[in-house]
Amino acid sequence: DIQMTQSPSSLSASVGDRVTITCRASQHISNSLAWYQQKPGKAPKLLLYGASRLESGVPSRFSGGGSGTDYTLTISSLQPEDFATYFCHQYYTTPLLTFGGGTKVEIK
Amino acid sequence: EVQLVQSGAEVKKPEKSLKISCKGSGYSFSSHWIGWVRQMPGKGLEWMGFIYPDDSETRYSPSFQGHVTISADRSINTVYLQWSSLKASDTAMYYCVRQNAGGWIDTWGQGTLVTVSS
Numbered sequence: 001d002i003q004m005t006q007s008p009s010s011l012s013a014s015v016g017d018r019v020t021i022t023c024r025a026s027q028h029i030s031n032s033l034a035w036y037q038q039k040p041g042k043a044p045k046l047l048l049y050g051a052s053r054l055e056s057g058v059p060s061r062f063s064g065g066g067s068g069t070d071y072t073l074t075i076s077s078l079q080p081e082d083f084a085t086y087f088c089h090q091y092y093t094t095p096l097l098t099f100g101g102g103t104k105v106e107i108k
Numbered sequence: 109e110v111q112l113v114q115s116g117a118e119v120k121k122p123e124k125s126l127k128i129s130c131k132g133s134g135y136s137f138s139s140h141w142i143g144w145v146r147q148m149p150g151k152g153l154e155w156m157g158f159i160y161p162d163d164s165e166t167r168y169s170p171s172f173q174g175h176v177t178i179s180a181d182r183s184i185n186t187v188y189l190q191w192s193s194l195k196a197s198d199t200a201m202y203y204c205v206r207q208n209a210g211g212w213i214d215t216w217g218q219g220t221l222v223t224v225s226s
Contacts, residue, residue: 001170034212043203043216044153050210087153091211095141095158095167102152 002026002090006100012108019075021103023088028068032092035064035073038102039084047086048073075105083107110134112142112204112217119223120194127190128220130204137185138162141207143178144189147219148200158207159187194224 003026013019023033031051036044046055048064051071061076075082088100115129132142143158157168161180168178177190189202204217 032211036213043219045216046212046214049212049214089153089155089213091207091213094211095143095160095207096169097155097207097213099145099153099155 001096002029002093002098004088004090004098004100006088006103008103009101010104010106012106013078014108015078015080017078017108019078019082019105021073021086021088021105023066023071023073023090023100025069025071025090025092029090029092031067032090032094033064033066033071034089034091035062036087036089037082037084038087044087078105110206110215112206112215114202114204114217114220117221117223119225121226122195122224123193125190125192126194126222127188128202128222130187130189130217132185132187132206135206138182140209142180142187143205143207144176144187145203145205145213145216146172146200147203153203156189156202161187194222196224196226198222199224 005024033051034049035047038044052064063074065072085104087102111133113131138161141158144156146154156172159166159178159180161182180187201219205213206215208214
């Protein structure tokens with residue numbers, strides 16, 4: 001099984017800050033990575049897929065990068081509505097999937 | 109519009125059985141993997157397993173194999189998640205999800221909260 005290690009598990013930031021979250025796979029996943037945002041009491045929302053492809057309707061301040069085993073989600077300028085928990089998942093072994101542990105982004 | 113609509117919240121006692129459902133609409137139901145993701149209170153997301161409704165091929169996470177059963181009824185575009193004997197540790201939110209042709213999850217149901225308590 002592919003394990004996904006997401007870091008940090010939480011962070012505090014201010015509006016306007018640049019924030020980067022990392023997901024590391026236990027083996028090469030060939031950009032088969034998606035990122036989600038989850039707000040309390042809501043289902044997750046797809047942000048990016050293919051490591052760097054923005055889902056329709058998602059603001060361009062969200063971007064993704066990486067390759068091989070290491071991937072990043074970057075929010076270029078944090079907005080009030082971005083305070084949430086972010087998850088990655090790999091789908092290299094589709095239909096078997098693995099999620100990262102999540103990163104909670106809190107207001108500093 | 110692709111939609112997954114789940115059955116309502118459940119409160120059950122330990123050792124009871126339970127079957128929750130998820131109805132898909134707005135797409136070709138039989139031709140996408142569809143399955144379940146668990147989220148325990150205050151915790152992260154855990155992939156449980158998927159079913160391919162066209163032929164009922166099922167894949168489970170090793171963590172859930174043998175503890176739950178995923179099934180589908182193509183005639184009514186519905187997938188099920190079933191327990192034969194609930195435990196308190198099954199208390200969680202369960203999300204129905206669709207995996208698209210590219211492999212990632214592109215649609216989530218609204219979630220079904222299952223509470224197991226004596």
